[in-house]
Amino acid sequence: MPETLPADSVGLVTPQQARFDEPLPLACGKTLPAYELVYETYGELNAERSNAVLICHALSGHHHAAGYHSPDDRKPGWWDAHIGPGKAIDTDRFFVVSLNNLGGCHGSTGPCHINPETGRLWGPEFPVMTVGDWVDSQVRLADRLGIERFAAVVGGSLGGMQVLQWAMRYPERIANAVVIAATPRLTAQNIAFNEVARQAIRSDPDFHGGWYAAHDTVPRRGLKLARMVGHITYLSEHSMGAKFGRDLRSDELNFGYDVEFQVESYLRYQGDAFSTAFDANTYLLMTKALDYFDPAADHQGDLAAALAPASCRFLVVSFSTDWRFTPERSRELVDALMRARKPVSYAAIDSPHGHDAFLLPDQRYGAVFGGFMKRVARDLGLEERH
Amino acid sequence: MRPDLTLIHRWVPEGAQVLDLACGDGTLLDALARDKGVTGYGLEIDPDGITACLERGVNVIEQDLDQGLANFDDDACDLVIMTQALQALRRPDRMLDEMLRVASEAIITFPNFAYWRHRLYLGFKGFMPVSRSLPYAWYDTPNIHLSTFNDFERLCTDKGLVITDRAVGRGDHESHWSSRLWPNLFGEIAIFRVGRGEARRHG
Numbered sequence: 001m002p003e004t005l006p007a008d009s010v011g012l013v014t015p016q017q018a019r020f021d022e023p024l025p026l027a028c029g030k031t032l033p034a035y036e037l038v039y040e041t042y043g044e045l046n047a048e049r050s051n052a053v054l055i056c057h058a059l060s061g062h063h064h065a066a067g068y069h070s071p072d073d074r075k076p077g078w079w080d081a082h083i084g085p086g087k088a089i090d091t092d093r094f095f096v097v098s099l100n101n102l103g104g105c106h107g108s109t110g111p112c113h114i115n116p117e118t119g120r121l122w123g124p125e126f127p128v129m130t131v132g133d134w135v136d137s138q139v140r141l142a143d144r145l146g147i148e149r150f151a152a153v154v155g156g157s158l159g160g161m162q163v164l165q166w167a168m169r170y171p172e173r174i175a176n177a178v179v180i181a182a183t184p185r186l187t188a189q190n191i192a193f194n195e196v197a198r199q200a201i202r203s204d205p206d207f208h209g210g211w212y213a214a215h216d217t218v219p220r221r222g223l224k225l226a227r228m229v230g231h232i233t234y235l236s237e238h239s240m241g242a243k244f245g246r247d248l249r250s251d252e253l254n255f256g257y258d259v260e261f262q263v264e265s266y267l268r269y270q271g272d273a274f275s276t277a278f279d280a281n282t283y284l285l286m287t288k289a290l291d292y293f294d295p296a297a298d299h300q301g302d303l304a305a306a307l308a309p310a311s312c313r314f315l316v317v318s319f320s321t322d323w324r325f326t327p328e329r330s331r332e333l334v335d336a337l338m339r340a341r342k343p344v345s346y347a348a349i350d351s352p353h354g355h356d357a358f359l360l361p362d363q364r365y366g367a368v369f370g371g372f373m374k375r376v377a378r379d380l381g382l383e384e385r386h
Numbered sequence: 387m388r389p390d391l392t393l394i395h396r397w398v399p400e401g402a403q404v405l406d407l408a409c410g411d412g413t414l415l416d417a418l419a420r421d422k423g424v425t426g427y428g429l430e431i432d433p434d435g436i437t438a439c440l441e442r443g444v445n446v447i448e449q450d451l452d453q454g455l456a457n458f459d460d461d462a463c464d465l466v467i468m469t470q471a472l473q474a475l476r477r478p479d480r481m482l483d484e485m486l487r488v489a490s491e492a493i494i495t496f497p498n499f500a501y502w503r504h505r506l507y508l509g510f511k512g513f514m515p516v517s518r519s520l521p522y523a524w525y526d527t528p529n530i531h532l533s534t535f536n537d538f539e540r541l542c543t544d545k546g547l548v549i550t551d552r553a554v555g556r557g558d559h560e561s562h563w564s565s566r567l568w569p570n571l572f573g574e575i576a577i578f579r580v581g582r583g584e585a586r587r588h589g
Contacts, residue, residue: 331457338447338458339459344427346448367437379443
């Protein structure tokens with residue numbers, strides 16, 4: 001954390017926990033008997049409970065979206081660029097709820113927790129979650145917090161899929177939907193990259209069929225490879241080139257297989273850091289949730305028909321160099337929303353940063369996102385809180 | 387509101403589903419939504435225009451008109467409006483076809499190059515006219531397909547389209563008898579309301 005807290009930071013935050021004892025039926029046919037969700041909130045819920053915004057996280061995200069947990073934290077939450085006083089999601093106006101999804105590895109019930117039926121870790125036996133399951137669990141958290149209708153549900157990438165699911169499954173509980181750098185379904189190429197990541201993890205000898213904890217180990221090499229592949233898809237060719245080019249770590253080629261190029265060093269570093277911080281079983285099930293999401297599938301491939309129940313306003317945002325979920329995928333969603341005659345706006349942000357652009361600050365992105373949220377606040381009669 | 391927009395506002399039926407091509411800051415759609423319960427979308431590529439629309443609550447889609455309207459179905463809406471943009475497109479004739487595929491009616495406004503001030507400017511000064519409605523120099527103008535009242539009427543006739551209304555806007559002679567009699571000479575802004583021709587309607 002910087003020595004003095006920036007004025008546009010939500011400051012120090014403490015995660016909270018909510019326990020749910022009502023069983024949660026899942027898409028896979030199983031039922032989660034009971035579960036806990038860890039979440040954070042920023043800003044204050046108003047008396048009418050009308051100013052709540054839900055943040056849905058992406059593949060490797062979690063509940064810590066903004067602010068700092070302790071003064072010793074080196075970095076703020078993952079979406080601090082867009083959540084805080086005066087930022088796009090203005091915490092002077094909105095009450096922000098950000099949770100860790102079920103199956104995650106940051107505190108909510110997941111593979112690293114004890115399965116009450118067996119008395120041992122869930123591990124690979126934790127049910128494969130779907131976007132719909134997550135949204136069902138998020139609705140219960142909203143109930144717990146007394147939020148009948150969110151002013152907005154917001155998310156990037158896999159988070160954007162959850163936003164869509166909210167709009168379709170719980171139309172009366174969401175006034176606005178912000179879908180950023182997302183897609184209405186993965187392409188074959190997207191699924192292929194996910195499969196490489198899964199194979200990297202599952203073929204690691206330390207994986208032990210997902211029971212690595214019982215063997216007192218972690219499939220570190222697999223996770224590292226999975227992250228390296230993933231990371232390549234998050235960046236653009238341009239941003240990688242601009243960052244590393246063909247720079248060498250030392251001055252000359254050494255005709256071997258150790259790290260030579262800076263980009264190799266960077267990827268290894270990212271992979272190593274991730275492999276000690278993230279759970280392999282969680283990574284596997286999160287990629288499956290991505291693969292399975294396809295709301296049009298239940299409507300003979302007609303996305304507009306799938307979106308018909310939605311009654312909120314939509315903002316869809318894409319980034320020019322995002323080749324993971326390209327602007328064309330966002331266009332597909334926008335066109336379907338227009339065909340379904342839903343209120344929708346779309347901005348295609350010019351950015352060199354690939355898929356990761358949705359996490360970063362950018363003037364135009366901020367203006368678009370903030371402009372839409374300002375209108376949300378105005379429509380709800382939310383005045384700035386001082 | 388710009389005079390041409392005021393006139394269009396009058397022509398749009400209550401509750402229409404509208405597509406506003408090059409909607410700018412969303413002034414027209416915003417007014418139509420409030421006053422006439424009109425719904426629809428604005429298409430725009432200018433970042434400031436898009437942000438202004440978002441803040442107003444106007445549905446705006448970032449889309450380059452030169453790429454066409456292929457993402458809209460036939461009869462996707464009731465009315466397509468395009469103000470002061472036709473002359474900046476690569477193929478205005480094709481856009482006209484597209485507009486009347488997507489809706490059965492279109493309202494189009496553009497600067498009339500045959501406006502008397504433009505004629506005098508070119509005739510006497512010998513330079514490309516620069517005016518209120520054509521504020522650019524020849525080398526940096528986005529207006530690459532300038533035309534006249536008469537040109538547009540001929541295009542509509544060639545395409546078998548029906549002109550249901552025409553007016554002039556924003557000239558000194560806006561409400562003057564001269565611009566009603568001789569719009570090609572005294573109208574600074576041309577405003578047309580066009581519908582599909584018989585063949586189209588039954589085809």
